[in-house]
Every structure is written in structure tokens, then in C-alpha cells.
Amino acid sequence: MSYPTVDPVLRVVGLRTYFYTFAGIVKAVDGVSLQVNQGEMVGLVGESGSGKTVTAQSIMRIIPSPGKIVDGRIEFEGKDLLQMGESEMQKIRGKDIAYIPQDPTTTLDPVYSVGDQLAEVIMKHQKLSKRDALAKASRLLEAVEIPDPGVRINQYPHELSGGTKQRVAIARALSCEPSVILADEPTTALDVTIQAQILDLLKDLKQRLEVAIILITHDMGIVAETCDRVTVMYAGQICETGTVEQVFEEPKHPYTEALLKSVPSLALRRERLSVIPGNVPNLVEPPTGCRFHPRCSYSQQICIDKDPMLEPIGDGRSVHCHRWKDINLESPVSS
Amino acid sequence: MLEVKDLTKHFIVYEKGIILKRRLGEVHAVDHVSFEVRRNETLGLVGESGCGKTTIAKCILYLEPPTSGDILFEGKNITKIFRSGDRAQVLALRRQMQYVFQNPYASLDPRMTVADIIMEPFEVHKHIPRSQWLDRMYELLGNVGLEDYHAERYPHEFSGGQRQRICIARALAVNPRFIAADEPVASLDVSVRAQILNLLQDLQKKLGITYLYISHDLSTVRHICDRVAVMYLGKLVEVAETDELFENPLHPYTVALMSAIPVPDPKHKTSRIVLPGEVPSPINPPTGCRFHPRCSRAIDICSKVEPELVEVRPGHWLACYNPWPSKSAPAGQN
Numbered sequence: 004m005s006y007p008t009v010d011p012v013l014r015v016v017g018l019r020t021y022f023y024t025f026a027g028i029v030k031a032v033d034g035v036s037l038q039v040n041q042g043e044m045v046g047l048v049g050e051s052g053s054g055k056t057v058t059a060q061s062i063m064r065i066i067p068s069p070g071k072i073v074d075g076r077i078e079f080e081g082k083d084l085l086q087m088g089e090s091e092m093q094k095i096r097g098k099d100i101a102y103i104p105q106d107p108t109t110t111l112d113p114v115y116s117v118g119d120q121l122a123e124v125i126m127k128h129q130k131l132s133k134r135d136a137l138a139k140a141s142r143l144l145e146a147v148e149i150p151d152p153g154v155r156i157n158q159y160p161h162e163l164s165g166g167t168k169q170r171v172a173i174a175r176a177l178s179c180e181p182s183v184i185l186a187d188e189p190t191t192a193l194d195v196t197i198q199a200q201i202l203d204l205l206k207d208l209k210q211r212l213e214v215a216i217i218l219i220t221h222d223m224g225i226v227a228e229t230c231d232r233v234t235v236m237y238a239g240q241i242c243e244t245g246t247v248e249q250v251f252e253e254p255k256h257p258y259t260e261a262l263l264k265s266v267p268s269l270a271l272r273r274e275r276l277s278v279i280p281g282n283v284p285n286l287v288e289p290p291t292g293c294r295f296h297p298r299c300s301y302s303q304q305i306c307i308d309k310d311p312m313l314e315p316i317g318d319g320r321s322v323h324c325h326r327w328k329d330i331n332l333e334s335p336v337s338s
Numbered sequence: 339m340l341e342v343k344d345l346t347k348h349f350i351v352y353e354k355g356i357i358l359k360r361r362l363g364e365v366h367a368v369d370h371v372s373f374e375v376r377r378n379e380t381l382g383l384v385g386e387s388g389c390g391k392t393t394i395a396k397c398i399l400y401l402e403p404p405t406s407g408d409i410l411f412e413g414k415n416i417t418k419i420f421r422s423g424d425r426a427q428v429l430a431l432r433r434q435m436q437y438v439f440q441n442p443y444a445s446l447d448p449r450m451t452v453a454d455i456i457m458e459p460f461e462v463h464k465h466i467p468r469s470q471w472l473d474r475m476y477e478l479l480g481n482v483g484l485e486d487y488h489a490e491r492y493p494h495e496f497s498g499g500q501r502q503r504i505c506i507a508r509a510l511a512v513n514p515r516f517i518a519a520d521e522p523v524a525s526l527d528v529s530v531r532a533q534i535l536n537l538l539q540d541l542q543k544k545l546g547i548t549y550l551y552i553s554h555d556l557s558t559v560r561h562i563c564d565r566v567a568v569m570y571l572g573k574l575v576e577v578a579e580t581d582e583l584f585e586n587p588l589h590p591y592t593v594a595l596m597s598a599i600p601v602p603d604p605k606h607k608t609s610r611i612v613l614p615g616e617v618p619s620p621i622n623p624p625t626g627c628r629f630h631p632r633c634s635r636a637i638d639i640c641s642k643v644e645p646e647l648v649e650v651r652p653g654h655w656l657a658c659y660n661p662w663p664s665k666s667a668p669a670g671q672n
Binding site (some may be wrong): 051199226227228251275 | 386387500527529530531533535536539554557560595597598600606610616
């Protein structure tokens with residue numbers, strides 16, 4: 004991957020995170036590389052169990068036990084986050100790199116008011132008094148378009164709706180002016196009309212604050228509407244990466260094609276949905292070679308024998324497939 | 339085939355505590371809803387969480403007794419039959435009407451094998467002789483695309499998509515003519531979702547089943563349904579044939595709901611209508627049209643008098659005083 008113009012804010016290279024369970028080693032993330040530039044929104048798409056969340060947790064270094072990061076580099080401002088001590092990491096976590104979790108109901112502390120939760124983060128990373136921190140918290144609530152911030156700041160999470168809670172979580176992520184935000188399925192728990200509000204807010208923040216956002220989602224529609232670039236994951240590995248236009252109009256990996264075709268469309272009604280046969284593989288014993296080969300309609304002997312490389316193919320795109328040159332994929336978008 | 343007439347379901351909310359519970363109010367989950375489901379069709383019931391979709395389905399099958407209103411199945415008033423508690427008649431109805439639940443992880447008993455799960459309806463209904471149970475069970479497994487060797491396994495050994503197949507097989511065990519499918523694919527991965535939707539369509543063609551398909555996801559509704567009913571806060575706001583509704587939505591809520599759905603096409607330019615605010619509490623629903631506080635087209639009368647569901651075009655029913663003009667709504671999807 005070459006990006007001559009700008010240096011990425013965050014670059015992940017060859018990340019491997021394994022979970023050492025009784026059943027065996029689960030290779031949840033196995034050789035993932037991605038990067039995000041300033042003021043850019045990168046979509047990380049994949050089905051459940053593809054390793055999206057573990058990738059984000061690895062970047063934050065909050066992998067739950069028995070998980071371990073076994074290999075790779077995470078470069079941020081010229082430093083490798085994986086080489087840092089925990090105390091150094093604590094200065095970055097929440098300040099320079101912020102995390103918006105999937106379910107706002109479980110990540111806000113029910114016994115603290117909204118203001119206290121925001122002030123806690125602000126006071127930890129910035130030298131502000133409690134009063135100033137609360138004033139800042141109130142401005143943050145306004146920035147994420149919560150009506151009546153003066154009232155909301157004294158309320159407890161159970162008094163807020165799902166959409167408002169997610170706005171509070173976004174405000175908390177923004178509180179220390181981070182350069183990177185990892186948003187892990189921020190709208191999955193919300194209704195579509197509320198989802199539209201939150202996505203608009205994220206897009207607006209990206210433009211106003213020039214923050215780099217990695218948006219984790221399973222919804223191809225959200226990626227197409229909000230992201231600049233997209234990275235598709237399957238079973239702990241990257242399938243392909245490129246700009247949204249490139250990947251949606253000319254997918255190069257069979258999994259991307261299958262994923263695009265299996266989504267029912269609002270615009271045109273097809274007689275039957277095309278289907279990806281089988282299920283997501285078990286990552287204790289992933290398939291040999293390319294992990295997608297048992298479900299891939301283009302697979303050949305080489306795909307069973309050998310794991311392909313994540314290969315740069317020009318225009319900033321990379322593909323993780325032996326046969327991308329030989330196969331002619333079509334997209335429901337371009338037709 | 340199925341007619342819902344003036345169905346209302348209120349849940350009473352009590353104060354916390356054991357003695358001296360005061361009545362705090364009523365949740366108007368479903369309020370005077372009428373519609374019909376035609377033979378061999380799939381009717382989609384769409385709306386956001388809390389709008390009463392599931393409550394309607396549960397009232398139809400009397401899993402929740404309705405507060406008032408009648409439900410006619412093949413011309414018979416089935417609410418009366420359910421209420422009478424006549425076991426033979428109730429079982430006969432249950433053989434015709436079945437339910438597929440939203441969450442296949444919670445609706446299968448973890449201590450029963452798949453064979454036991456699918457054969458339990460035989461034991462309850464005794465509609466086929468015991469000698470045929472095994473054959474019928476294997477036939478059902480085959481119908482939903484599972485293999486014979488799956489029969490001895492337990493639910494935890496299956497993925498979400500396979501579990502939903504087991505749930506469908508269990509519903510089919512009594513040869514029903516009507517199935518209420520409550521968000522059957524919401525908890526599944528995208529690649530597996532398509533498999534289950536195709537399965538539902540195949541079964542409909544093969545067995546002539548009528549579906550009430552409940553979903554918040556308009557794109558799967560467009561794919562599978564013949565007609566669609568849109569709900570907001572316990573009320574039907576618009577009912578029409580699928581193509582008519584998607585090409586010509588009239589109610590401001592339908593239009594906003596459609597425009598809120600992200601389209602997987604980067605070239606697509608949305609003229610998205612972002613609804614302000616949130617769904618109000620169904621304990622004290624707004625007066626007049628329940629959507630008026632969030633509606634961009636609200637006029638004076640909307641906050642005062644509740645609009646009736648009327649037929650505005652052939653087969654297109656609408657409850658709105660100031661709908662989008664035909665064919666010009668910025669649905670964004672066309």
C-alpha cells in the first residue's frame with residue numbers, strides 16, 4: 004500500500020491476536036494490516052467473528068484474557084503502541100485514541116451521572132478543576148447535539164434513551180480531542196431513524212474536527228454512505244482494501260462480491276438472493292490455505308494449499324486472493 | 339384469510355412494590371389496528387422498536403390476550419375460541435397457525451436434541467401416528483435444508499442460521515397454513531440472512547403457507563413481502579402493495595424511514611430526511627396524529643384530530659392529512 008501524499012495517523016502492520024482457550028488457540032486476528040489518515044473515515048466490515056472488534060481492542064490494548072497480541076506493529080505518531088509500557092499507554096488510551104463501544108447501555112456506569120462520567124475522563128487527561136471539567140462536559144453534550152445539556156448533565160444513564168446514550172458515549176470519546184476514534188458498531192443497537200442521526204453526527208465531526216475514524220460495521224450500506232475507504236475482513240484476515248468506490252464498483256475479492264450480492268436491495272427486487280454457502284469457519288482450526296476457500300465459488304487447488312499474500316495491486320488497493328487477476332467479478336452496484 | 343379488526347392491546351403499568359401497587363398508566367402498545375392477510379401472501383409489518391409489531395403478532399396467536407378487538411381466521415372468530423379455553427379447538431387452531439421467534443438462541447431448549455424439539459409438537463397434537471414420527475421428522479429436517487445426522491445433536495452445536503432452520507422445522511411440524519415470523523433474520527449474519535429468506539420463500543411456494551413477516555429492516559421486506567403495513571407507535575400509518583409502497587410512499591414517516599436506510603452504493607446520493615427527536619412514550623402518546631411532533635409536513639389539524647386509515651388509491655391505505663404528493667416524494671431510493 005502506498006500513500007505518497009500524507010502519512011497515516013495510525014498504521015497497523017501484520018497484527019496477530021490469539022486467544023489461548025481450553026479448546027485450542029483461536030486465531031481471531033491473523034495478519035491484519037490497515038491504516039487511517041487524518042480526516043478520513045475507514046470502514047472495517049465483516050460478519051460476526053471476523054475479528055473486527057478484536058482488531059479495535061488490540062489497537063486500544065484492551066484485549067480480554069486469555070487473548071494476547073502475538074505479533075505485529077501498531078504505529079501511532081512514530082511510536083509502536085505494542086512496545087509501550089502500560090503507564091505510557093494509559094496516557095494515549097482515551098486521550099489520543101478514543102473508543103466508542105457497540106452498546107452504550109452497558110458501557111456507561113449506571114451509578115454516575117452523565118456529567119461525572121465525562122468529567123472523569125477530562126480530569127484524568129487534562130489539568131482542569133472539576134468545575135471546568137463539568138463546563139467542558141456541557142459544551143461537549145452540545146457539540147453532539149443533545150438537547151438541554153444543562154438538564155442532561157445531571158441525569159443518570161437509565162434516564163436516557165439509546166440514541167442519547169450513544170451521543171454521550173461519542174461526547175466522552177471526543178472529550179480529549181483525540182486524533183483517532185475507533186467506533187465499534189456504534190449504531191447496531193439503535194433504530195434506523197436514530198442510526199441516521201448518529202451517522203450524520205459522525206460524518207459532521209469528521210469534517211469539523213478532522214479526526215480519523217475507524218468505523219466497524221457489518222452493514223455495507225453504512226460503509227457506502229459514510230466511509231472514504233473500506234477494509235473487508237473475513238475470519239481474522241483482510242480480504243481487500245480500497246476506496247469505497249473501488250471496492251463497491253469493482254470488487255476484487257470473491258468474498259466482497261458475495262457479500263454485496265447477498266444483501267437485499269431496496270431499489271431493485273430480485274427473484275432470489277444469491278447465497279454464500281456454508282457458515283463462518285471455526286477459528287480454532289481455520290481452513291487450510293485461503294480461509295474463504297470452502298465457501299468460494301472460484302477456489303482452485305492453490306487456494307486449498309497456500310494462504311495468499313495481501314498483495315498491493317495499485318491505486319492504493321490490496322487484495323488477499325490468489326486468483327484476483329484471473330477472475331472477473333461483478334458488482335450489483337455497477338450494473 | 340386472516341382479518342384483524344380493531345385490535346387494541348394496552349399493558350397496565352404498576353408502581354414498584356408488592357402491596358398497595360398503584361396503577362401508573364397504560365402502555366398503548368397497539369391501538370385500534372385493522373388489517374387483513376390474504377391467502378398465500380406475505381404481509382410485512384414494519385416499524386421501529388416499540389411500535390407494537392410483535393404485540394400484534396402475539397395477539398393474533400393469543401400468546402398475549404388482546405384488550406379488545408376481534409381476529410378472524412378463515413371467517414372464524416379465533417379470539418373467542420382461544421378465550422373459551424376449549425383444548426381440542428385451541429389445539430386445532432394452533433395446528434393451523436404457528437410462530438417463529440426472533441431469537442433462535444433463546445427459543446430452543448438447550449437440553450433437548452433437535453429430534454426431540456421437532457417431535458414435541460407431535461406429542462402435543464397427536465395428529466400423526468407414532469409410527470410415522472421419525473420419518474416425518476427427517477422429512478422436516480430435509481425441508482429446511484438440514485441433514486439427517488443433525489437430529490441427534492443439541493442446539494448449542496449449531497450456528498444461528500441453522501438454529502433458525504430448526505425453529506422453522508418445528509413450526510412446520512403441524513403443517514400450519516399461517517406462520518407469524520417475528521424478525522426471523524434480525525439476529526443473523528448477512529451472508530446467512532439470504533439463505534433463510536430464500537428458504538422461507540421456497541417453503542411458501544411448496545407448501546402454500548401465508549406469512550406475517552415482522553421486521554424493522556425495509557430491504558428484507560422489499561425482497562420477501564407482497565404487501566407491507568407500516569406502523570408507528572401502535573398505529574398503522576400506511577398499507578400498500580410492496581412495489582406501490584416503495585415507489586410511491588405517501589406518509590411522511592414511511593418516506594423518512596426509507597430515506598434513513600443506508601444504500602450499499604457509493605454513487606447513490608441520498609436526500610436523507612433525518613427525523614428530529616425520538617419515538618415518544620406510548621404511555622402518553624401525542625394527541626392527534628402520533629407522528630406529528632416529528633413530522634416536517636405537520637399542519638394544524640394533525641395535533642388535534644387523529645387521522646383515519648383510508649384508501650387513497652386502489653389498495654393503498656393511508657392515515658395522514660398532509661401526505662407527500664404522489665410520485666414526487668424524495669424517497670431517495672428510486
